[in-house]
């Protein structure tokens with residue numbers, strides 16, 4: 640189907656880019672992204688992907704909007720306090736761009752439901768705040784062969800990597816296994832500067848756009864770190880995929896999903 | 908000798924081990940940091956014994972769990 644005049648205008652700044660153009664914009668409109676966590680990282684990502692005209696966006700979060708969220712979760716407003724985050728997020732996304740289809744999952748993703756949900760999308764974005772969820776998302780995406788963006792933020796720092804399962808290193812290739820509870824400071828205990836969520840969540844949205852349109856090079860095989868206090872972006876080249884990895888090697892030890900107990904960071 | 912730590916050139920003593928470098932760099936939560944040298948992961952059991960060489964490229968990879 641050709642673009643309407645309104646679409647040509649709405650997406651004109653994409654269409655003019657040689658890396659996106661009409662073809663790339665069509666790919667975005669035919670594409671789908673699942674955002675897990677409607678919080679600090681998920682908020683800017685969801686807003687930019689809705690604005691970009693990604694055809695179908697899923698958003699999963701079991702929480703309701705809390706006053707302490709509003710310092711960084713810019714998809715929610717003061718009027719949304721007490722509302723399920725997925726509902727508030729969907730309203731903002733629809734307000735930005737009524738053309739996008741938003742699917743909400745007001746539930747925790749666990750070993751029993753995550754695979755079915757992940758399979759319905761082209762790309763997954765991890766915007767969660769705890770290690771059990773990050774390992775679960777990694778393992779589920781590896782098992783379902785679903786490309787995804789992993790990210791984490793803390794204080795004035797953030798980092799992210801993109802994973803094409805069985806082709807590029809996964810989260811577990813780098814971080815092996817869950818750290819014990821309370822071993823690593825959480826955002827709730829240690830704090831996080833609100834705009835850091837905006838920086839890293841927006842970089843995740845860019846990865847989704849690049850994946851869907853084929854523009855440029857994905858952030859695979861690399862961990863990009865950002866330290867705002869000393870203005871440093873640094874790219875760490877990762878060792879090759881799979882060697883000794885419990886989930887993505889050719890003979891994985893982990894063949895079933897694990898629900899680890901005790902979130903490390905239960906940021907409210 | 909000179910090595911690269913997190914992309915920056917540093918002067919360190921000859922034959923410094925990973926454990927010594929972790930101390931010198933004041934690495935946070937050192938028990939849970941992943942270390943790569945010249946784009947290869949180093950086993951934790953080798954941190955005390957593996958001596959770095961001139962020009963080695965060392966990276967510390969940290970767990971970062973926040974996001975919401």
Ligand SMILES: [Zn+2]
Nearest residue numbers: 809812884887
């Ligand atoms: Zn792996």
